[in-house]
Amino acid sequence: MQIQTVGIVGAGTMGNGIAQACSTKGIHVVMVDISEAAVAKGVATVSASLDRLIKKEKITAADKDAALARIKTSTSYDDLKAAQLVIEAATENFELKCKILKQLDGLLAPEVLVATNTSSISITQLAAVTGRADRFIGMHFFNPVPMMALVEIIRGLQTSDATHDAVHALAKVLGKSPITVKNAPGFVVNRILVPMINEAFFVLAENLATPEDIDAGMKLGCNQPIGPLALADMIGLDVCLAVMNVYLTEYGDSKYRPCPLLKEMVAAGRLGRKSGRGVYAY
Numbered sequence: 001m002q003i004q005t006v007g008i009v010g011a012g013t014m015g016n017g018i019a020q021a022c023s024t025k026g027i028h029v030v031m032v033d034i035s036e037a038a039v040a041k042g043v044a045t046v047s048a049s050l051d052r053l054i055k056k057e058k059i060t061a062a063d064k065d066a067a068l069a070r071i072k073t074s075t076s077y078d079d080l081k082a083a084q085l086v087i088e089a090a091t092e093n094f095e096l097k098c099k100i101l102k103q104l105d106g107l108l109a110p111e112v113l114v115a116t117n118t119s120s121i122s123i124t125q126l127a128a129v130t131g132r133a134d135r136f137i138g139m140h141f142f143n144p145v146p147m148m149a150l151v152e153i154i155r156g157l158q159t160s161d162a163t164h165d166a167v168h169a170l171a172k173v174l175g176k177s178p179i180t181v182k183n184a185p186g187f188v189v190n191r192i193l194v195p196m197i198n199e200a201f202f203v204l205a206e207n208l209a210t211p212e213d214i215d216a217g218m219k220l221g222c223n224q225p226i227g228p229l230a231l232a233d234m235i236g237l238d239v240c241l242a243v244m245n246v247y248l249t250e251y252g253d254s255k256y257r258p259c260p261l262l263k264e265m266v267a268a269g270r271l272g273r274k275s276g277r278g279v280y281a282y
Contacts, residue, residue, distance in 0.1 A: 001113070001166045003173075004028060007083035009100055011042025011073070013236075013274070014117050015089040017145025020046045021174050023070040024063070024146070030072045030079050039073035046071065049146060077107055085170065087139060089117040092242045097121065098129045105130045113163055115139035119190050119239070120246040123156035123183045133158035137167050140187060141176075143235060151176045156183050185250040186243065194243045197235075200228035201259035204279070211279050229279040232262075233272035237279075241266050 006022050008015050011033040019029045019042065033039045050064040059067075072079065080086050086108060088100050097116060104114055113135045116126055127136040138154030151171045155164055164180065171178035181187045186194065200214055209217065215227020232240050241263060247256035265271075265278065272278030 001084060001111075001162070003084045003113075003166060003170045005030065005083045006170075007080035007086035008032065008089055009077075009080075009086065009104070010089035010091075010117075011039045012089070012091075013045075013143060014141060014145060016042035016045045017143065018087060018089060018117070018141055019071050020049055020067070020146045021141070021176070023067040024050075024059070025174050026070070027170075027173070028070045028072070028082075030074060030083055032074050032077060032080060034075065036073075036075060039075065043068070043071060043073060077103060080104070081108065083108075083112065085113045085115060085167070087115045087117055092119060092121065092239055094121055094125075097126060101126060101130050101136075105132060111135075113137070113166060115167060117141055120186050120194075120243040122185065122250075123154045124158065127156040127158050134160040135163050137163050138181075138183070138187070139167055139171070140189075142189070149175075149177045150189070151178045152181050152187050152189060153178045154181045154183055154187055185247055190243060191247075194240055195247070195256065197228045197232045197240055198244050198256075198259050198262065200232070201262045204229065205259060205261040233278035233280055233282075236272050236274055237262060238266050238271050 005028040007030045008019055009032050011031050015031060019031045022029050031039055031042060050067060053059045054061060054064060086104055088097060090096055090100055114132060115137050117140060118138060119140055123138040127133040130136055136156060137159050140152040140154060142148035142150050153168050168178050203214055204211060211229045215230050218224050218227045241258055244256055244258040269275055270277045273282050276282050
């Protein structure tokens, strides 16, 4: 299957990033969210990102115009019918994702592939709520999507080889470097990464070092491009907490217990960059 049009449910950080990644590689996009304001904000984010690439002389103004022209926005799922693949990029919440996937399943033609951008939820479990489990797959992009090369392609128990191969090929078209992963909570990267971030919050809570020094230590000592606390702010502290809760539930192992400080900061609305305040102020 050649994928020429991709539908995206969600115009937030991940959704608009995926839209940019597709549109700049000649793929047409239909980006859907619950309100005109949400999709307009998503397109504005893409536009600003493309402007930064123009300043760096990586693309031209004409390239930007062409990319934006390939993005159609809507508040109706009906407009997703033109897509060969629909990527659900909603908030990391199992019930919400199930609701969206059931709506899509009843609307899309039987041959349309459906992917979820979940960072932790079981692909097998999500596939089971659809009537196209063999055409369902995980396609986990990393933030910021336009910059990050990795895409985890996660096969559920039911995912067919044809579905895997089509989505893997699309990732290549987008200029990404896909890896194929078996279904398990956290998959590969976040299974290692998010517990490390959680441990950084324990270190912070114990006042072993300042946030700046914790991040500097991991950057300089482990050659990481960004420290774990700054990365948490970029990902969203609420997302980090949600992922840790999934691990704790699924594995039943106390090593995945979310740090109380992380929980308290989320309760206070300090979610990171998107709220203007997390570990750091923005």
